[in-house]
Amino acid sequence: MSTRTVSLSSLGLTGRGGGNPDITGIAVDSREVRDGYLFAAMPGSRVHGAEFIQYALRQGAVAVLTDAEGAAIAADLMAEAGTTVVVSDAPREALARTAALWFGAQPKTMVAVTGTNGKTSVSTFVRQIWIEMGMQAVNLGTTGVEGAWTAPLAHTTPEPITLHRALSEAAANGITHAAMEASSHGLDQRRLDGVTLKAAGFTNFTQDHLDYHETFEAYFDAKAGLFARVLPEDGTAVINIDDPKGVEMAAIARARGCEVMTVGRDAGDLHLAAQRFDATGQDLRFSYRGKEYQKRLNLIGGFQAENVLLACGLVIACGADAADVFDTLPHLTTVRGRMQLAATRDNGGAVFVDYAHTPDAIATALQAMRPHVMGRLVAIVGAGGDRDAGKRPLMGAAAAQHADLVIVTDDNPRSEDPAAIRAAVLEGAPEAREVGDRAEAILRGVDMIGPGDALLVAGKGHETGQTIGDDVLPFDDVEQASVAVAALDGRLA
Numbered sequence: 001m002s003t004r005t006v007s008l009s010s011l012g013l014t015g016r017g018g019g020n021p022d023i024t025g026i027a028v029d030s031r032e033v034r035d036g037y038l039f040a041a042m043p044g045s046r047v048h049g050a051e052f053i054q055y056a057l058r059q060g061a062v063a064v065l066t067d068a069e070g071a072a073i074a075a076d077l078m079a080e081a082g083t084t085v086v087v088s089d090a091p092r093e094a095l096a097r098t099a100a101l102w103f104g105a106q107p108k109t110m111v112a113v114t115g116t117n118g119k120t121s122v123s124t125f126v127r128q129i130w131i132e133m134g135m136q137a138v139n140l141g142t143t144g145v146e147g148a149w150t151a152p153l154a155h156t157t158p159e160p161i162t163l164h165r166a167l168s169e170a171a172a173n174g175i176t177h178a179a180m181e182a183s184s185h186g187l188d189q190r191r192l193d194g195v196t197l198k199a200a201g202f203t204n205f206t207q208d209h210l211d212y213h214e215t216f217e218a219y220f221d222a223k224a225g226l227f228a229r230v231l232p233e234d235g236t237a238v239i240n241i242d243d244p245k246g247v248e249m250a251a252i253a254r255a256r257g258c259e260v261m262t263v264g265r266d267a268g269d270l271h272l273a274a275q276r277f278d279a280t281g282q283d284l285r286f287s288y289r290g291k292e293y294q295k296r297l298n299l300i301g302g303f304q305a306e307n308v309l310l311a312c313g314l315v316i317a318c319g320a321d322a323a324d325v326f327d328t329l330p331h332l333t334t335v336r337g338r339m340q341l342a343a344t345r346d347n348g349g350a351v352f353v354d355y356a357h358t359p360d361a362i363a364t365a366l367q368a369m370r371p372h373v374m375g376r377l378v379a380i381v382g383a384g385g386d387r388d389a390g391k392r393p394l395m396g397a398a399a400a401q402h403a404d405l406v407i408v409t410d411d412n413p414r415s416e417d418p419a420a421i422r423a424a425v426l427e428g429a430p431e432a433r434e435v436g437d438r439a440e441a442i443l444r445g446v447d448m449i450g451p452g453d454a455l456l457v458a459g460k461g462h463e464t465g466q467t468i469g470d471d472v473l474p475f476d477d478v479e480q481a482s483v484a485v486a487a488l489d490g491r492l493a
């Protein structure tokens with residue numbers, strides 16, 4: 001716990017009426033406020049944080065950062081306590097900038113990646129490339145902080161206080177390079193507006209999170225914020241232009257004077273010309289600004305080449321020599337839970353675990369497996385509770401279209417009725433089998449695969465729990481796949 005004290009004004013904040021108290025910390029949740037803290041009372045999706053100002057004051061808050069609505073909610077309380085009130089019409093942005101100033105250091109070279117799918121993969125590859133090139137690097141996102149320094153994270157893009165605490169601790173531990181994920185929630189809530197970026201990447205844009213954003217336009221606008229606002233004008237946008245939305249993102253970045261590097265199969269500064277697949281990976285032929293390269297990639301799935309080239313683009317945009325960057329490709333390894341070979345049956349049938357949890361990701365993952373698989377493709381899919389309900393039948397349909405056999409099972413039903421979620425997925429995959437219990441579904445799926453076949457267990461990737469109601473039961477797809485293979489092949493002791 002920091003014992004540092006800093007005046008409110010040195011955090012770039014001006015109190016109403018000129019108050020300038022010394023601040024000993026910042027918190028966005030009243031329960032985390034301590035003596036001398038600045039409490040950031042943010043407008044919430046359920047309740048206004050200002051409703052908790054009385055608790056924050058009781059905990060010792062001396063200043064409150066909020067919007068006009070928040071200031072009105074607790075005006076009397078704050079006047080009575082002599083609290084310094086900072087009113088902002090962009091309170092989340094103000095919080096992000098305050099957190100950046102409070103925590104100070106961040107790794108010198110930072111990039112962020114947005115897009116519906118591929119953020120974790122690209123930021124992990126960026127980190128792997130940097131480490132191969134001798135840098136002290138981390139990636140931050142869905143899988144926590146990973147690389148030369150590690151820490152758990154509860155969110156893909158954590159709120160600013162958690163984010164800047166992690167960045168300053170990483171910097172203090174010698175980390176000079178960081179690649180982070182910019183989730184649409186994170187961008188919408190300005191969580192990364194205090195981060196200084198050298199480059200920003202865009203993977204693709206398809207359906208997810210409509211429960212939160214409501215419309216595709218709002219979802220797009222949230223993602224576009226990375227290029228319209230967060231990336232500085234002297235930064236570089238690295239964009240997948242095979243996606244029509246990438247073309248729009250590039251235009252947004254260019255209009256602000258940012259440099260744009262395009263990546264694509266049809267065209268692009270970094271142009272993927274050809275891929276040849278085999279059982280353990282692929283050989284790539286690509287060009288960068290007119291020069292041709294051929295490299296081995298020990299990764300399954302055509303889309304991983306797109307992710308890897310986007311990662312290369314980001315590293316080059318930060319100043320690395322292109323040829324040195326491309327030399328690292330044969331050393332890149334599977335991202336945990338992304339097209340990960342989890343187990344192989346004695347008969348040769350392979351079990352892959354992948355984090356595909358959107359219609360597009362399921363289609364992409366299954367299509368990506370085809371060239372590596374001689375026989376049948378079996379898919380296990382399920383959709384999460386308390387998340388975008390519209391994607392459920394589409395996830396079922398994507399599985400039905402691209403796999404030979406489909407099993408529909410549970411994937412974090414959370415507060416919802418698991419059978420109702422499965423029914424929605426089954427609307428898109430009427431021929432599929434329904435096996436609610438995920439361990440049993442995996443056992444049945446593994447039982448179905450013979451020589452040359454493959455099973456894709458989609459949806460949970462690196463996750464280690466199954467959330468049912470408020471309980472998180474230990475569950476790991478990779479582990480369950482191994483157990484199922486061992487049981488069916490008689491390898492259990």
Ligand SMILES: CC(=O)N[C@H]1[C@@H](OP(=O)(O)OP(=O)(O)OC[C@H]2O[C@@H](n3ccc(=O)[nH]c3=O)[C@H](O)[C@@H]2O)O[C@H](CO)[C@@H](O)[C@@H]1O[C@H](C)C(=O)N[C@@H](C)C(=O)N[C@H](CCC(=O)O)C(=O)O
Pocket residue numbers: 028029030031041042043044045046047048049050052154155156157158159183184185186212
């Ligand atoms: C929907 C959403 O994004 N919610 C975020 C939002 O909370 P909220 O607006 O719903 O908060 P609220 O419950 O209405 O409360 C309002 C305010 O009161 C405060 N409060 C609340 C209770 C209390 O006792 N005291 C107190 O001070 C809260 O801290 C909050 O600031 O602001 C909070 C503080 O900044 C975030 O922690 C919270 O993230 C929640 C935990 C969350 O689960 N977010 C998920 C959906 C998310 O962000 N996911 C993306 C991943 C997306 C992907 O899959 O790509 C992510 O980046 O992780």
Ligand SMILES: Nc1ncnc2c1ncn2[C@@H]1O[C@H](COP(=O)(O)OP(=O)(O)OP(=O)(O)O)[C@@H](O)[C@H]1O
Pocket residue numbers: 115116117118119120121122142156181203204303304306307337338339354355356357360361362364365461
């Ligand atoms: N470039 C891509 N195009 C389409 N699908 C992809 C791509 N990259 C990854 N995927 C699919 O999306 C899944 C999730 O990948 P990844 O975790 O990298 O995405 P993400 O954007 O970080 O997801 P989240 O929103 O959960 O943070 C993968 O398991 C794979 O099935």
Ligand SMILES: N[C@H](CCC[C@H](N)C(=O)O)C(=O)O
Pocket residue numbers: 156357383384385387411412459460463
């Ligand atoms: N970041 C995503 C992960 C979904 C993973 C899937 N297993 C699920 O629970 O739906 C989300 O929270 O929507």
Ligand SMILES: [Mg+2]
Pocket residue numbers: 119120121141142143156181
């Ligand atoms: Mg992610």
